[in-house]
Amino acid sequence: xxxxxxxxxxxxxxxxxxxxxxxxxxxxxxxxxxxxxxxxxxxxxxxxxxxxxxxxxxxxxxxxxxxxxxxxxxxxxxxxxxxxxxxxxxxxxxxxxxxxxxxxxxxxxxxxxxxxxxxxxxxxxxxxxxxxxxxxxxxxxxxxxxxxxxxxxxxxxxxxxxxxxxxxxxxxxxxxxxxxxxxxxxxxxxxxxxxxxxxxxxxxxxxxxxxxxxxxxxxxxxxxxxxxxxxxxxxx
Amino acid sequence: xxxxxxxxxxxxxxxxxxxxxxxxxxxxxxxxxxxxxxxxxxxxxxxxxxxxxxxxxxxxxxxxxxxxxxxxxxxxxxxxxxxxxxxxxxxxxxxxxxxxxxxxxxxxxxxxxxxxxxxxxxxxxxxxxxxxxxxxxxxxxxxxxxxxxxxxxxxxxxxxxxxxxxxxxxxxxxxxxxxxxxxxxxxxxxxxxxxxxxxxxxxxxxxxxxxxxxxxxxxxxxxxxxxxxxxxxxxxxxxxxxxxxxxxx
Numbered sequence: 001x002x003x004x005x006x007x008x009x010x011x012x013x014x015x016x017x018x019x020x021x022x023x024x025x026x027x028x029x030x031x032x033x034x035x036x037x038x039x040x041x042x043x044x045x046x047x048x049x050x051x052x053x054x055x056x057x058x059x060x061x062x063x064x065x066x067x068x069x070x071x072x073x074x075x076x077x078x079x080x081x082x083x084x085x086x087x088x089x090x091x092x093x094x095x096x097x098x099x100x101x102x103x104x105x106x107x108x109x110x111x112x113x114x115x116x117x118x119x120x121x122x123x124x125x126x127x128x129x130x131x132x133x134x135x136x137x138x139x140x141x142x143x144x145x146x147x148x149x150x151x152x153x154x155x156x157x158x159x160x161x162x163x164x165x166x167x168x169x170x171x172x173x174x175x176x177x178x179x180x181x182x183x184x185x186x187x188x189x190x191x192x193x194x195x196x197x198x199x200x201x202x203x204x205x206x207x208x209x210x211x212x213x214x215x216x217x218x219x220x221x222x223x224x225x226x227x228x229x230x231x232x233x234x235x236x
Numbered sequence: 237x238x239x240x241x242x243x244x245x246x247x248x249x250x251x252x253x254x255x256x257x258x259x260x261x262x263x264x265x266x267x268x269x270x271x272x273x274x275x276x277x278x279x280x281x282x283x284x285x286x287x288x289x290x291x292x293x294x295x296x297x298x299x300x301x302x303x304x305x306x307x308x309x310x311x312x313x314x315x316x317x318x319x320x321x322x323x324x325x326x327x328x329x330x331x332x333x334x335x336x337x338x339x340x341x342x343x344x345x346x347x348x349x350x351x352x353x354x355x356x357x358x359x360x361x362x363x364x365x366x367x368x369x370x371x372x373x374x375x376x377x378x379x380x381x382x383x384x385x386x387x388x389x390x391x392x393x394x395x396x397x398x399x400x401x402x403x404x405x406x407x408x409x410x411x412x413x414x415x416x417x418x419x420x421x422x423x424x425x426x427x428x429x430x431x432x433x434x435x436x437x438x439x440x441x442x443x444x445x446x447x448x449x450x451x452x453x454x455x456x457x458x459x460x461x462x463x464x465x466x467x468x469x470x471x472x473x474x475x476x477x478x479x480x481x482x483x484x485x
Contacts, residue, residue, distance in 0.1 A: 045483075050323060068324070072322070073321060076254040085247045
């Protein structure tokens, strides 16, 4: 479970997150849907603790794993060595770590590439390794920032199946995206973010009903246009 | 307490031992000094040749303290930012102080290896005694730690490897400049004796000339040098707490 209350974060004069609250329950995939620059990535960074909020609070029950937009790997190390490094930093005991690495490699279908240096990896392979790194310590909560960016269609489908499996095992998954179709297909619960705040939340069907829209796209446009108008008026 | 720092150090050493280009360049520098001095020793004859060779050697050794860790310093911090692997690293449950400490240990290990290789080369070419080799090595260890800290701080400040390379290449001139200055103005050594780099340069000069060196003042200089290194590391850890250094492009 992840809950944020009244999060605020500014970078100099830029108010990246204004007053953001949402709740992501266990056993569900919650989508943060918003345009570029709406404050999704900043919110995820505050949730996983690498960015301190100026105001507000974050409540998480259990360990958290994250695949944010920075997915840099150590290119002279193999995927297995990359994972071992992060596992050690998480304090996973040596014997358990070996077992856990094998499990994760198997889960993501990475056995054949695990002992190759990551320098020659394709975008999909890099993404898989970064995801493996995020779930290695068996977190109960998982944050994903635009996880399908740069992935080909089979990889996207494989990722979706994996996320559904993790959700069904009771994990709380929060993913940010600006791709409506992605969110519609994958998410059980959606929080629409515009100008650094959540303007509406509910299931995709709820959001369509609330805004009397035929599609999530129409609902998104209605909800975010209102907020952006308000935000512009406030600035003026 | 420092187990995370050791994990980081071990990973950095393993990672950079596979970086053939930087290993070759570091080893090349370490051996270049003795080679040049060896060639000069053939060219220079006369009473003062030994003094000239020793002065040259001491400048090369001093520069080696900075050169040996330069590649790993720029790659392990500025490179980490450039590759966008710093953020995932900092998401682990470890203190930023330990990240800095681990990388510093790794940089220091590479720099110390370079210096030792350099000194061994000079021992063969110029004919250092074993005792002198040990004493000079001990004098240089605090300087290696200081040089690694300077390089780490600069690299933390830089956004990418190219930027770090520009500034770190300039830093290498620092001991070269100080060394040359003291070769030509040896009487200034007393004034600069307490400063890192200049202090070690003066000590090495005295040691190679066979002069008596006060143990107390050597220890004091080492303490000043290591304390300065610690202050630089704290500054680097502080930088890693600033958002723009973690996320800045």
